[in-house]
Amino acid sequence: MLFWVEIAVLTFAVAAAFLWPLTRLRRETERDTREGAMAVYRDQLQELERDRAGELISAEQVDYARAEIARRLLSADKSGAPGDTRAPGDTSAPGDTATSPRRKGLGNTLAQALVVVLVPAIGLGVYLALGSPGLPSQPLEARLANPGNDMSLLIAQAERHLMQNPDDGAGWDVLAPIYLQQNRVGEAEQAFRNAIRLKGANPDRLNGLGEALMAQSEGVVTDAARDLFAQSVALNPNNPRAAYYLALALEQSGKKQDALAAFKAIASASPPDAPWQSLVARHIARNSDGAAASAAPPAAPLGNPSAGDVAAAQAMPDGDRLQMIRGMVESLDAKLKTEPDNFDGWMRLVRSYVVLKDQDRALSALKTGLKTFPADGAEGKQLIAMAQQLGLPVEEALK
Numbered sequence: 001m002l003f004w005v006e007i008a009v010l011t012f013a014v015a016a017a018f019l020w021p022l023t024r025l026r027r028e029t030e031r032d033t034r035e036g037a038m039a040v041y042r043d044q045l046q047e048l049e050r051d052r053a054g055e056l057i058s059a060e061q062v063d064y065a066r067a068e069i070a071r072r073l074l075s076a077d078k079s080g081a082p083g084d085t086r087a088p089g090d091t092s093a094p095g096d097t098a099t100s101p102r103r104k105g106l107g108n109t110l111a112q113a114l115v116v117v118l119v120p121a122i123g124l125g126v127y128l129a130l131g132s133p134g135l136p137s138q139p140l141e142a143r144l145a146n147p148g149n150d151m152s153l154l155i156a157q158a159e160r161h162l163m164q165n166p167d168d169g170a171g172w173d174v175l176a177p178i179y180l181q182q183n184r185v186g187e188a189e190q191a192f193r194n195a196i197r198l199k200g201a202n203p204d205r206l207n208g209l210g211e212a213l214m215a216q217s218e219g220v221v222t223d224a225a226r227d228l229f230a231q232s233v234a235l236n237p238n239n240p241r242a243a244y245y246l247a248l249a250l251e252q253s254g255k256k257q258d259a260l261a262a263f264k265a266i267a268s269a270s271p272p273d274a275p276w277q278s279l280v281a282r283h284i285a286r287n288s289d290g291a292a293a294s295a296a297p298p299a300a301p302l303g304n305p306s307a308g309d310v311a312a313a314q315a316m317p318d319g320d321r322l323q324m325i326r327g328m329v330e331s332l333d334a335k336l337k338t339e340p341d342n343f344d345g346w347m348r349l350v351r352s353y354v355v356l357k358d359q360d361r362a363l364s365a366l367k368t369g370l371k372t373f374p375a376d377g378a379e380g381k382q383l384i385a386m387a388q389q390l391g392l393p394v395e396e397a398l399k
Contacts, residue, residue, distance in 0.1 A: 044069050169198030177208055185215040206232040207241050214245070221249035237391035240266055240276060251287060260287040261382035268347040269386050329356065333365065340372045343379050347386060354390045362390070366397045 045066065052062045155178060162171045176191035192209035199205075210228035214221060221229075226249045232242035247262035263283045270277060329352045336345045346369030353362035366387050373379035375398060387394050 166194075167198060169195055173199060173205070176205075180208060180212055180215070183215070185212050188212040189216070201231065201235070203232040203236040203239050203242065206235070207239075207245075210242070210245060221245055221252055225249075233389065237389045238269070239389065240270055240274070243385075243389055244276065244280065247283065251283065256287045257378055258381065260284060261378050262385050263287065265347075265382050265385035265389060268344075268382075269351060269389050326356065329353065333361075336365075336368075340368075343369075343373055346373070346383065350383070350387060350392075351390065354392070359392065362387075363392055363397055366392060366394070370397060 048057075048062060048065050048069070051057050052059070057065075155175070158171060158175045158178075162168060162175065165171065172191045172195040176188055176195055179185075179188035179191055189209065189212040192205055192212055196205050196209065206228045210221075210225040210232070213225040213228070217225075226246065229242040229245045229249075233239050233246065236242075243262065243266050247259050247266065250259035250262055263280050267277060267280045267284065270280070329349070332345060332349050332352070336342055336349060339345070346365065349365045350362050350369065353359070353365055366383065369383055370380055373383060375381065375384055384394050384398075387397070
């Protein structure tokens with residue numbers, strides 16, 4: 001019932017909007033007509049005085065004519081109708097022209113009637129044909145309660161919840177990355193800070209806050225952002241996202257050799273099919289001082305099974321499969337003892353032992369590799385950077 005009341009009110013409003021210009025036009029037309037008629041009567045009085053002065057009519061005729069003109073003048077001034085604008089001796093029919101005010105008024109009335117009838121009829125017909133009059137209304141409250149897949153409503157729902165519950169850390173945790181994805185960087189920064197304040201720092205929150213600061217500085221890794229990424233790596237050394245931004249900070253500060261070592265460490269510590277390998281490879285090429293660095297992702301680490309080995313290992317029991325992998329890693333270890341100058345081999349060996357959760361052998365491999373590639377050299381720095389990302393106690397290897 002309320003719906004049809006609203007339709008009636010809207011119809012009245014639309015009709016009034018159409019009728020208002022016509023009403024103004026009618027009033028203006030009547031005013032112009034009245035003023036014109038009164039001007040005619042005044043002219044007739046002046047003409048009558050001229051005829052009297054010229055003794056063209058008798059005094060009795062003058063009095064009669066003046067009384068008739070005065071009557072018509074008063075009638076036109078009160079009613080607004082033009083009355084009979086004929087001269088006192090004119091025998092033509094009054095209102096005989098096609099442009100008489102009466103006919104104009106009738107035309108305006110018909111136009112108003114058409115507006116009142118046709119506009120609502122056409123609008124209602126179109127709505128019944130294309131609209132959904134039987135669909136129940138769904139106010140904002142209901143839409144927020146059931147937002148479906150509408151991202152704007154989901155965000156509005158979360159914002160409304162957080163306005164009422166500003167200490168809900170989980171809510172800020174959900175909303176912060178959405179803000180960042182939508183490039184609402186100021187709101188993203190505040191949301192990440194609230195999440196860290198309420199739920200504590202973790203790598204994802206620290207990385208997100210750092211990226212929000214970078215977005216505000218147009219991609220520059222500021223000191224504040226770098227500190228956040230360093231905290232993130234400290235909490236989780238196996239953190240390529242933060243490691244990439246730390247390497248990028250070195251590149252932006254002009255430390256090309258350190259940046260090159262850091263990017264190579266990321267490439268070596270990451271799976272060969274990782275989506276960021278191509279990006280890291282471009283930075284490796286950019287910091288290689290013109291060296292012909294390949295933009296392709298690095299080859300699979302030595303010690304890892306080949307495609308054929310993987311296929312064969314699928315059918316093995318878990319114990320046999322693990323024994324097979326250990327055999328391959330030990331084979332690489334033995335090979336490096338006879339060919340210690342194989343830098344890529346040491347990188348892969350350390351990483352393989354970490355994957356096997358054999359930290360003692362990983363640390364031993366790191367110490368042996370640093371004997372061939374000292375820690376103050378480019379390769380040694382790369383080894384140390386990778387070991388830090390993998391969570392190894394690098395201080396022990398440097399003793």
